[in-house]
Amino acid sequence: MHKSILAAGLALALATSAQAADQVKVGFMSTLSGPAAAIGIDIRDGFNLALKMSGGKIGGLPAEVIITDDQQNPEIGRQIVDKYIKRDHVDFVTGIVFSNVLLAVAPVVFDSKTFLISANAGPSLLAGEKCSPWFFSVSWQNDGTPESAGKYTADKGYKKIFLLAPNYPAGKDMVSGFKRYYKGAIADEAYPRLGQLDYSAELAQMRAAAPDAVFFFLPGGMGINFIKQFSASGLGKQVTLITTAFSADEDIIPAVGEPMLGIYNTGFWNHDLDNAENRTFVAAFEKEYGRLPSGFAAQGYEAARAIDAAVREVKGKLDDSEAVRKALRANTFKSVRGPFKINRNGFPIQNYYLRVVERDAKGRITNRTLSTVLKDHPDAYVEQCPLK
Amino acid sequence: MSVLILEQTLNGLQFGLMLFLLAAGLTLVFGIMDLINLAHGSLYMIGAYLVAAVVQATGSFLLAVLAAMAGTAVIGVLLEVSVLRRLYTRDHLSQVLATFALLLICNEIVRLIFGSQPVMLSMPAALAGPVQLLPGFSYPAFRLAVIGVGLAVAVLLYLLVGRTRVGMWVRAGASNREMAAAMGIDVKLLFTAVFGVGAALCAIAGAMLGPLLAVQVGMGESILILAFVVIVIGGIGSIRGALVGALLVGMVDTVGRAFLPMLLRSFLSPAVASGVGPALASIAIYVLMAAVLFWRPQGLFPARA
Numbered sequence: 099m100h101k102s103i104l105a106a107g108l109a110l111a112l113a114t115s116a117q118a119a120d121q122v123k124v125g126f127m128s129t130l131s132g133p134a135a136a137i138g139i140d141i142r143d144g145f146n147l148a149l150k151m152s153g154g155k156i157g158g159l160p161a162e163v164i165i166t167d168d169q170q171n172p173e174i175g176r177q178i179v180d181k182y183i184k185r186d187h188v189d190f191v192t193g194i195v196f197s198n199v200l201l202a203v204a205p206v207v208f209d210s211k212t213f214l215i216s217a218n219a220g221p222s223l224l225a226g227e228k229c230s231p232w233f234f235s236v237s238w239q240n241d242g243t244p245e246s247a248g249k250y251t252a253d254k255g256y257k258k259i260f261l262l263a264p265n266y267p268a269g270k271d272m273v274s275g276f277k278r279y280y281k282g283a284i285a286d287e288a289y290p291r292l293g294q295l296d297y298s299a300e301l302a303q304m305r306a307a308a309p310d311a312v313f314f315f316l317p318g319g320m321g322i323n324f325i326k327q328f329s330a331s332g333l334g335k336q337v338t339l340i341t342t343a344f345s346a347d348e349d350i351i352p353a354v355g356e357p358m359l360g361i362y363n364t365g366f367w368n369h370d371l372d373n374a375e376n377r378t379f380v381a382a383f384e385k386e387y388g389r390l391p392s393g394f395a396a397q398g399y400e401a402a403r404a405i406d407a408a409v410r411e412v413k414g415k416l417d418d419s420e421a422v423r424k425a426l427r428a429n430t431f432k433s434v435r436g437p438f439k440i441n442r443n444g445f446p447i448q449n450y451y452l453r454v455v456e457r458d459a460k461g462r463i464t465n466r467t468l469s470t471v472l473k474d475h476p477d478a479y480v481e482q483c484p485l486k
Numbered sequence: 487m488s489v490l491i492l493e494q495t496l497n498g499l500q501f502g503l504m505l506f507l508l509a510a511g512l513t514l515v516f517g518i519m520d521l522i523n524l525a526h527g528s529l530y531m532i533g534a535y536l537v538a539a540v541v542q543a544t545g546s547f548l549l550a551v552l553a554a555m556a557g558t559a560v561i562g563v564l565l566e567v568s569v570l571r572r573l574y575t576r577d578h579l580s581q582v583l584a585t586f587a588l589l590l591i592c593n594e595i596v597r598l599i600f601g602s603q604p605v606m607l608s609m610p611a612a613l614a615g616p617v618q619l620l621p622g623f624s625y626p627a628f629r630l631a632v633i634g635v636g637l638a639v640a641v642l643l644y645l646l647v648g649r650t651r652v653g654m655w656v657r658a659g660a661s662n663r664e665m666a667a668a669m670g671i672d673v674k675l676l677f678t679a680v681f682g683v684g685a686a687l688c689a690i691a692g693a694m695l696g697p698l699l700a701v702q703v704g705m706g707e708s709i710l711i712l713a714f715v716v717i718v719i720g721g722i723g724s725i726r727g728a729l730v731g732a733l734l735v736g737m738v739d740t741v742g743r744a745f746l747p748m749l750l751r752s753f754l755s756p757a758v759a760s761g762v763g764p765a766l767a768s769i770a771i772y773v774l775m776a777a778v779l780f781w782r783p784q785g786l787f788p789a790r791a
Binding site for chain 1: 500597604606609614616624627629708709747768
């Protein structure tokens, strides 16, 4: 008797499953406190801006966005995501900044058959053999940006490079990404500990090694410290700085000021990219928040728009996860970065641009796009991904 | 090579002296009041933000340093009178919990006022470039200024603590609080004054380090750990200990980072050396601390000998 009731219930549940949902629930977990909060806050502001521009709706449905701070702590992230899934029954999880937090929560999200839309972290672990049908990235795979920096360095004819990155997994990934495209001589390399304050020892090492150029990956405050100290050391006369957007974006430039001028860096986006979507985004962001958006803000904006487009595409039938997946793969929205496709492992195929920090027409110190370094660039791990 | 060694020695000296500025206040507070103050790093952060704000408003770095010293000292005194005074008689666990709460509150207040983005604090234009010390060897002028300020503060503190009546009270308080109080020293006032001086030293540290480092929320925590290492090595409550400890930590850290990977590369394969070197260099100062604690658990210059 009980079994048949259960069966009837199940049948009923299945029959109603393809109906349109009456609202979209998004769990937005990001790093909103602590030293790295500026990144999470930019992603959140970008996300909220997209939501505001669509009248508080996602894909035409009323949206409920639950914003939570993971404090850059994988264990706290686990608890938050547990709550998202078991109590809030969210349809999408997004907003995560750090690869270690993402990797800690990914198994929980995937097991519950919920979509994880990465608005920042792109660990190689999820791009290759262990790729997941529940994962989509609107940012980049970690290696992509340093690969483009390596390509630029090689194209430009630099022959003797000094490498500087923190001694932790993402730091080593960045260096290996760089070396995938730059095959020339390495003058020397240094791996300071994560969060190091003073770079005098590394600067002296640089002076002794006499490279043509320095490639560094030092996220957040580390990059600010390094660039200021590099500038004071007078090494800039002999050595060119090359980096990724992670150390040369709107979260860093205002804190460093003039020493940023002339730094070459690569990224998947810039606020001056000339397309209609980007112009709309940048103007709206400046009006709303009174500052130029960083790449992180663009990623948050795109996360909201990717979810919006997918929900619209399936006409709100969120229970049909196969259809939602197809819609996310097809990403029908027009990206602020220009050409943007989703690969079979859920990671982007996109361009990477060369930028240089200059004064713009209004006298602000900011990035200007110079050229496209890598065109329609897939990540290096997709070959190992078994998904079709 | 000799230029490299000279440069690294200056680097170690400069890093050590900047740690001393923070450790001096911390060791006085810890030694005299027996208070573990985790919010010491917050005073450093507040100092740096005040300097940045005043520089932006007036354009004068010197004025900013003086204003920040006064402002941070006032904030420090207010903290002492309103909250910390109640913690002196409590055990260390309560102190750690309460001052950790203060640290979180300070961080969020600074975030509310200045925002999450790091703020700009540039070097004064006169000190922004390098100076040629020897033919073929130039060194950043600002780092030389940090060395100068650090040495000046060390000498001033030495004279203040070692040669004046107030200094005598401070030393008396550090070696035996009850006895000092019994001999008629107004310990309450002394504590408040010491705390204010410690806060002003934090502001100097913030001003000298702000142009070299990122001025951002949470900047105090990363450096506070090093300051604690310094006072444990030097001996709690001793200014001389703080100076020697800070110079040791600065030198070991710099030399470790500069020469350990080089040394390892001479007998290990480059791949192994580039993995092991940084790991060893980053724990070098903790190894130093462990060694000091093993042979001299009271630190090198204990105040309560």
